[in-house]
Amino acid sequence: GENVExxxxxxxxxxxxxxxxxxxxxxxxxxxxxxxxxxxxKRPQLIIDIRSNVGEKKDQRIAVTLNKTAKHFxxxxxxxxxxxxxxxxxxxxxxxxxxxxxxxFGKGTKLSVKP
Amino acid sequence: xxxxxxxxxxxVTEKGKDVELRCDPISGHTALYWYRQxxxxxxxxxxxxxxxxxxxxxxxxxxxxxxxxxGGSVSTLTxxxxxxxxxxxxxxxxxxAGGKVGNEQFFxxxxxxxxx
Numbered sequence: 001g002e003n004v005e006x007x008x009x010x011x012x013x014x015x016x017x018x019x020x021x022x023x024x025x026x027x028x029x030x031x032x033x034x035x036x037x038x039x040x041x042k043r044p045q046l047i048i049d050i051r052s053n054v055g056e057k058k059d060q061r062i063a064v065t066l067n068k069t070a071k072h073f074x075x076x077x078x079x080x081x082x083x084x085x086x087x088x089x090x091x092x093x094x095x096x097x098x099x100x101x102x103x104x105f106g107k108g109t110k111l112s113v114k115p
Numbered sequence: 116x117x118x119x120x121x122x123x124x125x126x127v128t129e130k131g132k133d134v135e136l137r138c139d140p141i142s143g144h145t146a147l148y149w150y151r152q153x154x155x156x157x158x159x160x161x162x163x164x165x166x167x168x169x170x171x172x173x174x175x176x177x178x179x180x181x182x183x184x185x186g187g188s189v190s191t192l193t194x195x196x197x198x199x200x201x202x203x204x205x206x207x208x209x210x211x212a213g214g215k216v217g218n219e220q221f222f223x224x225x226x227x228x229x230x231x
Contacts, residue, residue, distance in 0.1 A: 001173070006157075034219070043206065043222040044158065089157060102148055102171060103220065107157040 002027040004092050006106025013080050014114055021109045023090035024072040030092040033066060033073050034103065039086045047088075048075070080113045087111070117141070119223035121207050127229045128197055136192040136226045140209030147190050148208045148220060149182060158206065164190065165212075197230045204228070 003026040013019050025033075034049035050057045050064045050073065057064050061080075066073040077084055087110050091103040120139045128134050140147050149161040160174040164184040175181070179197075184190040194201055204227050208220040 036222075043224050045222070046219045049219070091158075102160045102163040102174065103158075104160060105150075105158040 002030055002092055002104040004090060004104050004106045006090050006109060008109060009107065010110045010112070012112045012114065015080060015082060017080055019075075019077045019080050019084070019111055019113075021075045021088055021090070021111070022072060023074070023092075023106050024070075025092040025104075026071065027092070028068075028071065032093040033064070034091050035062075035064060035075050036089045036091065036105075037086045038089065038108075044089060077111075080111075082113050082115050085111055085113045119207055119209050119221050121205075121223040121226050123226060124224065125227045125229075127231065129231050130199060131196055133193065133195045134197055134228065136194075136205050136207075136228070138190045138192070138207030138209075138223060140188065140190070140207070141221055142188075143211070144209035144221075145187065145212055146210045146218070146220075147184055148210075149190070149192050150206045150208065151203045152206055152225070153203045161192070161205075194228075197228075199230050202228055202230045 006023045011019055031052035035047050036044035037047045038044040048059050048062050048064050050066050055066055061078050063076045087108045089108045090106045119141055122137045145166045147164045150158040151161055152158050162182045163171040179195045182192045204225040206225045207223040210218040210220045212218050
């Protein structure tokens with residue numbers, strides 16, 4: 001089955017700097033890669049996702065890139081702000097044939113943005 | 116509209132007791148998922164329901180865990196003979212159509228289970 005590795009486990013940046021979180025996956029049939037943000041004590045919420053027919057997607061200060069050949073995808077946050085501090089999870093779909101069902105999550109990255 | 120709701124929000128039980136956790140998905144969502152999140156850990160997939168299809172139970176950690184989804188809506192996760200290692204936050208999520216690529220999963224607030 002699918003296996004998702006996420007790095008780093010913790011990341012501390014200065015406000016205004018960029019943050020990059022990287023994930024690798026094992027199942028070449030996976031075709032959907034969402035990123036979730038979980039603030040302390042709250043539920044995970046989708047912030048951006050990418051499908052396998054696209055190499056990059058941007059939404060204001062966040063972007064995700066996907067390299068299908070290498071089976072890795074990354075989250076980029078520019079001009080970080082203190083409210084970006086949270087745990088970020090990457091995920092990949094795992095069902096045979098590439099149809100999205102349950103998600104396999106990475107272990108998360110705790111991002112701290114220092115004012 | 117209302118999001119995914121779960122009850123109870125907190126559950127403390129003694130080792131060996133059975134517990135039931137409830138999830139009310141967003142109305143109209145055909146796919147429902149259960150995940151487990153241990154302290155400081157990622158989200159571990161447990162079980163997935165899609166419409167009237169047989170559920171994907173591949174993530175259930177033991178036969179003490181089971182789940183039902185009645186009428187294609189509300190779901191109940193049951194843990195029998197609870198153990199201390201079952202202590203975690205149990206998260207439910209729903210999406211419009213789990214079989215189609217790219218349907219966002221909306222999470223509930225979770226049930227924090229503590230087994231003493």
